[in-house]
Amino acid sequence: MWMAHSSSPYGAKRIALICFALLLVALFLFPGQIQGLLQYLGGPVGYAVGIPLETIASIDAGIANRWEQYVALQGVREENQQLRKEMEWLRGQHSQLRESAAAIERLTALLQFKEQALPTMIAAQVIGRDATNRYRSIILNKGESDGIKPDMGVVTPAGVVGRVVKTTGVSSVVLLITDPNNAIAGLIQRTRDEGIVEGTQQGLARMKYIPLLSTLRDGDRIVTSGLVGGFPRGLMIGTITNIDKQEGALFQSAELMPEVDVARVEEVLVIQTSYGQSTKVAEEADSKGKPAP
Amino acid sequence: MKFLFYLLLVLLLVPLQTTLLPHLSMWNIKPDLGLVAAALVGLFAGELEGLLVGLSIGWILNLFSAGELWLSLLTNGGVGILAGFLGRQLSQVTSLSMGAGLLLVSLASGLLAAMSFQNLDMTQIWWMIQSIVLPQACFDGAVGAGLFWVLSQWFHVTRLRTD
Numbered sequence: 001m002w003m004a005h006s007s008s009p010y011g012a013k014r015i016a017l018i019c020f021a022l023l024l025v026a027l028f029l030f031p032g033q034i035q036g037l038l039q040y041l042g043g044p045v046g047y048a049v050g051i052p053l054e055t056i057a058s059i060d061a062g063i064a065n066r067w068e069q070y071v072a073l074q075g076v077r078e079e080n081q082q083l084r085k086e087m088e089w090l091r092g093q094h095s096q097l098r099e100s101a102a103a104i105e106r107l108t109a110l111l112q113f114k115e116q117a118l119p120t121m122i123a124a125q126v127i128g129r130d131a132t133n134r135y136r137s138i139i140l141n142k143g144e145s146d147g148i149k150p151d152m153g154v155v156t157p158a159g160v161v162g163r164v165v166k167t168t169g170v171s172s173v174v175l176l177i178t179d180p181n182n183a184i185a186g187l188i189q190r191t192r193d194e195g196i197v198e199g200t201q202q203g204l205a206r207m208k209y210i211p212l213l214s215t216l217r218d219g220d221r222i223v224t225s226g227l228v229g230g231f232p233r234g235l236m237i238g239t240i241t242n243i244d245k246q247e248g249a250l251f252q253s254a255e256l257m258p259e260v261d262v263a264r265v266e267e268v269l270v271i272q273t274s275y276g277q278s279t280k281v282a283e284e285a286d287s288k289g290k291p292a293p
Numbered sequence: 294m295k296f297l298f299y300l301l302l303v304l305l306l307v308p309l310q311t312t313l314l315p316h317l318s319m320w321n322i323k324p325d326l327g328l329v330a331a332a333l334v335g336l337f338a339g340e341l342e343g344l345l346v347g348l349s350i351g352w353i354l355n356l357f358s359a360g361e362l363w364l365s366l367l368t369n370g371g372v373g374i375l376a377g378f379l380g381r382q383l384s385q386v387t388s389l390s391m392g393a394g395l396l397l398v399s400l401a402s403g404l405l406a407a408m409s410f411q412n413l414d415m416t417q418i419w420w421m422i423q424s425i426v427l428p429q430a431c432f433d434g435a436v437g438a439g440l441f442w443v444l445s446q447w448f449h450v451t452r453l454r455t456d
Contacts, residue, residue: 013381016341016374023348023370027363035362042356049307049353056308060316128311128357133322133425134406135359139311165359175359180413201413201420 039166046143046168053171054141057127088158091259092236095159098189099223099234121155121269122146127171136179136199137162140268143170152230153271159236159259160184160224161268172270176262177237178203186237187225188216194225197237197256203263205238205256212252216240222256230271299334299342303349306330311357322428324436325399327354331373332395332437333444336386340377347373364409368402388445392438399433400426 027034124146128139142148144167154161154174163182166173175182178199186197186207193214195207207222220240226233238256245252306326314323327350335343351369355362379394380386403426407418 013340013378016344016377019341020344020370020374023366027366031363038352038362039356042352045353046356049304049356052304053308053312053357057312060312128308129315130360131307131310131327131354131358132325132360132365132406133429134403134421137359139357166356168356171357173357173359179359180410180417181359201417201424 043144043169047170050143050168050170053127053139057125057141061125085157088156092157092159095189095221095223095236096234098221102189102192103234120272122148122272124148124172124268124270126266126268130173135181136176136203136262137165138174138176138262138265138268140172140174140270141170142270143167143172145169147272148172148270153224153235154268155231155235155271156260156265156268159238160231161260161262161265163230164270174268177205177258177260178262184231184237185225185227186222187233188214188240189221189223191215191220194227195251195253197222200255205258206253207240207256208253209251210253212245212250214252216243216252216254218243220254232271295338299346299349302330302334303346303353306350307353307357310354319432320424320428322425322432324432325429326436327351327369328372328399328402328433329395329437329440331369332376332391332398333440335373335376336380336391336441337444338377339380340374343373343375343377344370345373347371360406361409364402364406368398368405372398372402386441388438388442391441392434395437396430396434399430403427403429 122142124140124142126138127141130137130139138161140148140154148164148167150164150167152164154164160177162174162176162179163184164172165175176199177184177197180199180201182199184197185194187194188207188210191214193211193216195210197205197207200206210216218240222237222240224231224233224235224237236259238258240254241257242255243252244254310323310326314326317323331343331347331350334346338346347369348366351365351367352362354369355365358365375398376394383390404422407413407421407426410418410421413421
């Protein structure tokens with residue numbers, strides 16, 4: 001049992017109220033500026049918080065690793081993990097090859113090829129999940145100091161994971177593809193129809209704004225269209241599981257099963273430059289006599 | 294000494310909330326320790342400290358979340374200051390009243406957050422309230438009540454009204 005108190009001076013209450021009122025007024029009058037300022041100030045704070053965060057994340061990963069290696073079936077698990085990685089890599093390859101085949105057909109007709117450089121990617125580890133329950137996001141152990149910026153795409157060899165939304169010096173927050181606030185330009189691989197892929201509340205994804213005349217069907221694969229955002233064309237997003245075509249509607253939509261199990265993802269790749277950009281960077285580097293990044 | 298304690302609290306809250314709590318989550322819901330910490334500081338140390346610690350927690354936790362900054366500052370800072378006021382107004386604070394208070398505050402902040410999502414229709418908002426906001430409010434209330442009980446047993450705090 002605890003007796004409530006009021007030992008603090010009456011002035012403290014006033015100061016607290018005035019501070020809070022001022023902050024509220026500032027937040028509502030200048031939301032962008034205040035957010036920008038606090039995000040800027042958060043840079044150095046991120047370094048300080050990054051130390052315990054990385055330490056605890058590595059302890060956590062160590063414990064999880066020990067558990068998986070010694071308590072769980074060691075051999076089977078390792079083999080399973082290896083096979084899963086291999087399968088993810090092959091899925092990615094398969095998707096890219098299908099995309100390449102479709103692209104070659106179109107490009108052969110056009111007879112105008114442009115040399116494409118591979119995108120530059122940064123490998124990062126997942127060290128945490130969103131601090132709240134309201135967003136589906138992951139925290140990476142790489143940040144501004146490693147060249148990561150907001151809006152960069154995040155992938156695994158199997159497909160798209162999400163998009164960077166915030167960065168501090170040594171960490172970054174990635175909004176997952178399954179979050180309703182995320183939107184990625186997608187393309188149905190077979191029909192070449194475009195749409196917008198958004199997350200759903202249930203933790204899946206949905207492709208919206210598909211043309212009404214599109215002949216999509218269950219099992220069709222959705223890849224990135226490469227039109228907007230930090231993703232090059234042809235990265236696997238997911239597979240259509242259900243089509244929603246309503247009478248009188250201007251567009252149809254489809255539910256997707258994301259290719260990557262974002263709830264279990266541990267290592268990711270951040271796309272620093274897309275195909276087109278990396279070619280430009282390489283050209284600039286060549287003209288300056290420096291190696292491309 | 295107090296400053297150091299608050300600094301450690303704020304620094305350790307981030308890894309606790311983002312790295313360790315996901316393992317302890319039930320039905321993918323984890324308690325908001327930032328909210329609980331701000332309420333406890335407000336209750337034990339008064340409204341000014343509650344506000345400042347709440348704002349710091351809100352700001353720093355927001356650096357590691359995809360959420361809106363204003364909401365995080367408003368809820369955590371607001372809880373700190375509100376707990377300070379209530380601690381002054383109530384003659385006795387028990388684990389039960391602490392839990393009930395946190396449940397209500399968490400519910401209010403969750404509803405505010407659900408309403409602030411711009412691209413959700415009413416069905417989705419209702420789904421969010423049922424499956425995220427309500428369970429989290431219960432979770433926050435239970436964790437707050439538990440922590441309050443532990444702290445009050447540990448410190449045997451008895452503070453008297455003066456005004």
